Amino acid sequence: xxxxxxxxxxxxxxxxxxxxxxxxxxxxxxxxxxxxxxxxxxxxxxxxxxxxxxxxxxxxxxxxxxxxxxxxxxxxxxxxxxxxxxxxxxxxxxxxxxxxxxxxxxxxxxxxxxxxxxxxxxxxxx
Numbered sequence: 001x002x003x004x005x006x007x008x009x010x011x012x013x014x015x016x017x018x019x020x021x022x023x024x025x026x027x028x029x030x031x032x033x034x035x036x037x038x039x040x041x042x043x044x045x046x047x048x049x050x051x052x053x054x055x056x057x058x059x060x061x062x063x064x065x066x067x068x069x070x071x072x073x074x075x076x077x078x079x080x081x082x083x084x085x086x087x088x089x090x091x092x093x094x095x096x097x098x099x100x101x102x103x104x105x106x107x108x109x110x111x112x113x114x115x116x117x118x119x120x121x122x123x124x125x126x
Contacts, residue, residue, distance in 0.1 A: 058119060072122075075104075
């Protein structure tokens, strides 16, 4: 039976979704953006700062499950402008370490709150 989790440490959105669901030995995170955990506002208009906060929010969520960024199997990065690809890679490579999870990066028309970057992931659960 799946186990669903809505993090008390992330922004308490009223939208109907869970931050995390676990089925057997696999966990799935929903789209996480670089928003402040207290107000829900974006941390900045700067894509690097949004990416760093996004990864911090992901780490907070994984910590609650007893997991780390090293447990990531797959990530999908959504960005609104491919010109930000290198800036996102710079932050991503500082926060995650080899061997990196597999990753797909997709340019989209828009993201929640006008965010410039969003992540979802698949996680190995020991």
